[in-house]
Amino acid sequence: MNQLPISVKVAQRSVSVVVDASFAFSPLGLLTTMRLARVAHVWLPRALRSILDNDALYRRQPGQLGAYWLPPASREEILERMAAALIPWQQAWTYGRLSTQVHWIGDARYESVMPDRGDGTMLPRFEACCAALDSRLTLRQAPPSSALDDCARDSLALACALQPEPVVIIAACPDRDEEPAICGYLAIADIEARRLSHPAAAPLFRDLGLAEALMPVIATEQSVALLHLVAPGALALPDSWSDDDWSLEEMPDEGEGLRPYIWDGALVLWQPVGLAS
DSSP, X not given: OOOOOOOOOOOOOOOEEEEOHHHHTSTTHHHHHHHHTTTSEEEOOHHHHHHHHTHHHHXXXXXXXXXXXXXXXXXXXXXXHHHHTHHHHHHHHHTTTTTTTXXXXXXXXXXXXXXXXXXXXXXXXXXXXXXXXXXXXXXXXXXXXXXXXXXXXXXXXXXXXXXXXXXXXXXXXXXXXXXXXTHHHHHHTTOEEEEOXXXXXXXXXXXXXXXXXXXXXXXXXXXXXXXXXXXXXXGGSOSSOOTTTTOGGGSOGGGTTSOGGGGTTOEEEEEEOSTTO
């Protein structure tokens, strides 16, 4: 009896990459974002679009971008560099060359561009993670948020909401061998950031399949890091969403309905991007 050959192909899950504003608005940020979009699900912070909508203001006054958690010695230089990168980003976004390749969450479902996750809950999961982080900062009496504060929050909330799927955040470092700039924001939120130095870490990053897309950054030795967010509290978010989920009756009193404990026990592991990674 003749049998037809059977071919079984197992689909490999694609990693998600959240591009933090600190890296997006860097010399190779736009190019690398577009290269990454060819091999991964690339996500942009929601607040990044509001920066592009007001790019003329921020190019005139880079200090208005905020981020007072940046290293004081290099903050002005970092903000000027970021402001200088706004024009090509604005053009790439306006003419659709970028916006058709990346994912982002708007204020409503119809304003968002998301891959099919199958559960339809990405938007409320993201909003819950944002609200919980805002609440955490309020409890710690953090200063009023700025444009870059909101971008940092969105980057972390995206990584949190995408769990347990494989996801990394790519962020810029002020200088070689320094921790990523976003770690200043993490310190304000009282979320531990730890450099991943275990020997097993290098092949893990290579296995993500991002090396070729990141080659311009690696070759030019731009100071960049990949970050893994570990936030076990986010796994308590519901698989389906209804008006009864996360009702105020279920909230701790100090949270005022914003579930700050989603971030309890959260940890960020980071490693520089380089030839040795």
